Amino acid sequence: MKSKNKHIKVVMAMSGGVDSSVAAALLKEAGFDVVGVMMKFWKEGKSDENRCCSVESEKLARLVAKKIGMPFYVINVEKEFKKRVVDYFLEDYKKGNTPNPCVVCNKEIKFGLLIEKALKMGADYVATGHYARLGREIRNSKFEIRKLMKGKDKEKDQSYFLWQLNQKQLSRVLFPVGNYAKPEVRKLAKKFDLPTAETPESQEVCFVQNSTNEFLKKYLKQKSGNIIDATGKVLGKHAGLYFYTIGQRKGIEVQQGPWYAVSKDFKNNNLIISLGRSPTGEPKIPKDLLKKELIVKNVNWVFGNPPKFPLKAKVKIRYRAKLADATIYKLQAHSCKLIFAVRQKAVTPGQSAVFYKGQELLGGGTIDMIV
Secondary structure, eight states: OHHHHTTOEEEEEOOSSHHHHHHHHHHHHTTOEEEEEEEEOOOSSSSOOOGGGOHHHHHHHHHHHHHHTOOEEEEEOHHHHIIIIIHHHHHHHHTTOOOOHHHHHIIIIIIIIHHHHHHHTTOSEEEOOOSEEEEEEEETTTEEEEEEEEOSOTTTOOGGGGTTOOHHHHTTEEOTTTTSOHHHHHHHHHHTTOTTTTOOOOOSOTTOSSOHHHHHHHHSOOOOEEEEOTTOOEEEEESOGGGOOTTOOTTOOOSSOOEEEEEEETTTTEEEEEEOBOTTSOBOOOGGGEEEEEEEEEEEETTSSOOOSSEEEEEESSTTSOOEEEEEEEEETTEEEEEEEEEEEOOOTTSEEEEEETTEEEEEEEEEEEO
């Protein structure tokens, strides 16, 4: 197997973290011709750093490359990252949404731009440290479908962020750590004696230094307005609707709470909130925060063609949300209506609704409207 793999060239996307480091070591151990590449993303200023490609991250990635004996290169994609990821992030907040930049980065940069550059380098595949797996299925005895599957580790599964990938991209992708649980990856890092074995987790937006609100204040014009309840009663003032997300509880400066943000009225610049406790004082989720139907746009089906509708599937409306039973109905070519069996908490425009059937990720869409 090793002798066969030596003719297969793989560009390994390095971040200086334990996952990509172990992925590179596994590929090297399997005999692949591995080349490490770190992409330099956009950062705010000269003194700031992007978490995914900081000076320390690059140093660690270089040490890993040296340890396992693979070439290592750094490529600058700052302009592309700024245009395709950061600008999208800001524009979506302007529209009142709460975007997920990692989903767009995966489609446009890690599995878009990097694959393009890798092919020019003569590579056969691009590999990443994502906790996801690939499957294959022959359909109609004619062509092969590449299936996107959940990672083995239920807690670390990152398939949710990959729903925008297509068959062409998946034909050039490898996920070496997808069949491992995180503790196993840590053990492998120690086995390979990698300098990233104890590298801590990073789950924040990579180009945001402190908080998202502080970042937004630098780029979006603040416009204060009223905080009101469902009856229209003014309860306080907000600094700008951009700085709130549906379901938010902390940061709403209104007394006698807890209060939840349930909707944003951009026409009148009002933040609508609802009380999160019963008349007897017990905590509860407000009814107007629980929704049963929503519409998604920009729908992508990983296997290429739409399925037969209506489609029953398990759906995630946020990365950390539990899978929920839903029926999916086609509206237009790239939009669908979802009806859940049980009302869902804090459905948020701009976030991703991702569709699963067992271990397979079927597709997904961007939450557009709550019906």
